[in-house]
Amino acid sequence: MASPEPISTAQALADKPQEAPLEQALQRPYQHGFVTDIESDSLPPGLDEGTIRAISRKKKEPQFLLDWRLAAFRRWQTMALPDWARLKIAPIDFQALSYYSAPKSMKDKPKSLDEVDPKLLETYEKLGVPLHERAALAGVAVDAVFDSVSVGTTFRKQLADVGVIFCSFSHAVQNHPELVEKYLGTVVPQGDNFYAALNSAVFSDGSFVYIPKGVKCPMELSSYFRINAQNTGQFERTLIIAEEGSSVSYLEGCTAPQRDENQLHAAVVELIAHDDAFIKYSTVQNWYPGDEHGVGGIYNFVTKRGLAAGKRSRIAWTQIETGSAITWKYPSCVLRGEGSSGEFFSIAVSNHRQQADTGTKMIHLGKNTTSRIVSKGISAGHAHNAYRGLVRINPGAEGARNHTQCDSLLIGPHCGAHTFPYVDSGRADAVVEHEATTTRISAERLFYCEQRGIDAQEATALIVGGFCQAVLEELPMEFALEAKALLAVSLEGAVG
Amino acid sequence: MTSPEPLLQVRDLRVQVGERTVLHSVSLDVNAGSLVVLMGANGSGKSTLGLALAGHPAYQVLGGQALLAGKDLLALPAHERARAGLFLSFQSPPDVPGVKNNLFIRTALNAQRESRGQPPLDAFDFLTSAKQAAKALGLPEAMLGRPVNEGFSGGERKRNELLQLALLQPRLALLDEIDSGMDVDGVRAVVEQVRRQRAQGTAFIVVSHYLQMIEQLEPDAVLRLDQGCIAETGDLGLARHIAETGFASRTAPAGA
Numbered sequence: 001m002a003s004p005e006p007i008s009t010a011q012a013l014a015d016k017p018q019e020a021p022l023e024q025a026l027q028r029p030y031q032h033g034f035v036t037d038i039e040s041d042s043l044p045p046g047l048d049e050g051t052i053r054a055i056s057r058k059k060k061e062p063q064f065l066l067d068w069r070l071a072a073f074r075r076w077q078t079m080a081l082p083d084w085a086r087l088k089i090a091p092i093d094f095q096a097l098s099y100y101s102a103p104k105s106m107k108d109k110p111k112s113l114d115e116v117d118p119k120l121l122e123t124y125e126k127l128g129v130p131l132h133e134r135a136a137l138a139g140v141a142v143d144a145v146f147d148s149v150s151v152g153t154t155f156r157k158q159l160a161d162v163g164v165i166f167c168s169f170s171h172a173v174q175n176h177p178e179l180v181e182k183y184l185g186t187v188v189p190q191g192d193n194f195y196a197a198l199n200s201a202v203f204s205d206g207s208f209v210y211i212p213k214g215v216k217c218p219m220e221l222s223s224y225f226r227i228n229a230q231n232t233g234q235f236e237r238t239l240i241i242a243e244e245g246s247s248v249s250y251l252e253g254c255t256a257p258q259r260d261e262n263q264l265h266a267a268v269v270e271l272i273a274h275d276d277a278f279i280k281y282s283t284v285q286n287w288y289p290g291d292e293h294g295v296g297g298i299y300n301f302v303t304k305r306g307l308a309a310g311k312r313s314r315i316a317w318t319q320i321e322t323g324s325a326i327t328w329k330y331p332s333c334v335l336r337g338e339g340s341s342g343e344f345f346s347i348a349v350s351n352h353r354q355q356a357d358t359g360t361k362m363i364h365l366g367k368n369t370t371s372r373i374v375s376k377g378i379s380a381g382h383a384h385n386a387y388r389g390l391v392r393i394n395p396g397a398e399g400a401r402n403h404t405q406c407d408s409l410l411i412g413p414h415c416g417a418h419t420f421p422y423v424d425s426g427r428a429d430a431v432v433e434h435e436a437t438t439t440r441i442s443a444e445r446l447f448y449c450e451q452r453g454i455d456a457q458e459a460t461a462l463i464v465g466g467f468c469q470a471v472l473e474e475l476p477m478e479f480a481l482e483a484k485a486l487l488a489v490s491l492e493g494a495v496g
Numbered sequence: 497m498t499s500p501e502p503l504l505q506v507r508d509l510r511v512q513v514g515e516r517t518v519l520h521s522v523s524l525d526v527n528a529g530s531l532v533v534l535m536g537a538n539g540s541g542k543s544t545l546g547l548a549l550a551g552h553p554a555y556q557v558l559g560g561q562a563l564l565a566g567k568d569l570l571a572l573p574a575h576e577r578a579r580a581g582l583f584l585s586f587q588s589p590p591d592v593p594g595v596k597n598n599l600f601i602r603t604a605l606n607a608q609r610e611s612r613g614q615p616p617l618d619a620f621d622f623l624t625s626a627k628q629a630a631k632a633l634g635l636p637e638a639m640l641g642r643p644v645n646e647g648f649s650g651g652e653r654k655r656n657e658l659l660q661l662a663l664l665q666p667r668l669a670l671l672d673e674i675d676s677g678m679d680v681d682g683v684r685a686v687v688e689q690v691r692r693q694r695a696q697g698t699a700f701i702v703v704s705h706y707l708q709m710i711e712q713l714e715p716d717a718v719l720r721l722d723q724g725c726i727a728e729t730g731d732l733g734l735a736r737h738i739a740e741t742g743f744a745s746r747t748a749p750a751g752a
Contacts, residue, residue: 442590443553443554444590445590445591445592447552447553447574448586448589448590448592449575449592449600449604450551450573450574450575450578451550451551451574451575451577451578451583451584451586452578452600452601452604452607452660452664453575453578453579453604453605453607453608453611453664454575454603454604454607455573455575455607456575458603458607462592462595462599462600462603463592463595465594465595466592466593466594466595466643467593467594468594469594469595469643470594
């Protein structure tokens, strides 16, 4: 992608009276900043073929996977960092990172939650993820990733009864190597982009989901990721396969402890939906965004892509992005099957000095394919938020349709919102619609709320909640509540 | 007006909007349970009085005093004036997209209850009373589940103001042309709601030109505002006279 001027750029104007409360908002400390005191079993910093062999050996991987990693590594060495996004990124020294870290007490893998290190469970409690209680109450199976090793998988049996495989990626490599070998890299090839290549070489763990033919997954599948050990890049790999006529809803949420050094996160997620299958993938992302000067936040460079391979298959991405210093993320759909559809619902909040360049790609290959994009960007503080979307209609995609709704909300005088909607249509008869709005939290709406007794802070939370309603409605219930609370916390004090 | 301390006391209030002084000197008292009608030509300052008392940021108070139940209103931020019991029905209520009406009103009510040390109402209890209030006002229940004023007609927005008035139970309500855009049933609902709340001690300042409604409201006083000053004070007779002869003939303060 080239980097042209934005199609629409909204820059907030100086607005003196809002400055003081904004300062308060900027000084608000990150609420999930803490470090769990667990010894890590890490590889020393540095990256070469030896590192990759060591990772593969530690994980007792089959030969095909080692070969695949090494091929990716060789590819990565020839690639350059992408520079087309509207982001300011300090140089990253990839040799200064450690590429493997496992909590030491996990060497003997726990068979159940009772065997899980209580300190780990305590960490989840602090994050508001009481694994045992909440999972049971909500009927959610949780595959928790703590650093690089999966611990405490629940509900595995209930899922196994209907033939659903939901496990750590490592577990899948050991127990279902034929599925991994068949699908790994088929949606996001090794050389797709710089970070995807890096991930392919060094990925440590992640989640694996397989839904057999005709099965509606009986519960929401949920996975909590967080980064813990210092200086450890995290490279998750997620693979979800939905066979003909099946459906699954997958939830991913994460927070991270406070850090002084930037932490790199480069995940890859691949989804494959066969005929009449439906995959819904929801994310709440709340990683440490950095302090008021932008120091110390997470770098989040993620490649997420779904292949709607089968006829009438459907893939829906829903994301709430409130964290990270830098977000570079474009969950995409490749609509290959006839009559397949892709959806993207996104809320991206950036505050302080956060930078977000996020959006989606909808690639229409098959006949009568449809896609829908609803993007809500919220900027506050000195943050910049860019929506970057591509809708491509290939010449063979007869009857393709897209609708894009792209709204920006500005809070305070120093932030910006930018919209880059690329359309690449190879057919004259394609229907591609784009709507975009930019609004501020208007003084009249704010005063109306205040006149009813609601203070500016709560009014902001209400208005932001309203602005995002169309996306929040797409989230599973318990996730929507969590997301709403997160939005309120992220923007507390941003208007006064 | 008789008896003890007035609920609202405004003394020599002067207000500027932008570069323009809109209220030059306004003084008035309103007792608990009483109703004052404010009339005046366009631009005479009727809406400004309400917005300034409510604390709209664009309305700068140059001087004067406003006490509500002894509390210095002008020293408080807008949301605290509301919590002190001041309610303003907007001439053109804005929408709040995506925020459901019942959530909006419950959030407001609970903010006010909290400031008075009362426990919050949960969604269920609130909905029960909200449904009752809506029914009493002839509003469809569905209006509670719709986003605040989004896609509402002018008349629906005004009925929604009335619903908030009923549920928030203020001590003093300023109704700025609440009848405009309303049909006959709407106006009747206003009159009935005002009567109910007055009986419970709520004081009203009503801005209106609609004589028939003014008569039904049985005001304690009728004031005519002219160029930012109270030019005339009277009773229903003044309202009737204005309705008959208009404002143009009265521009010079008659000293009546």
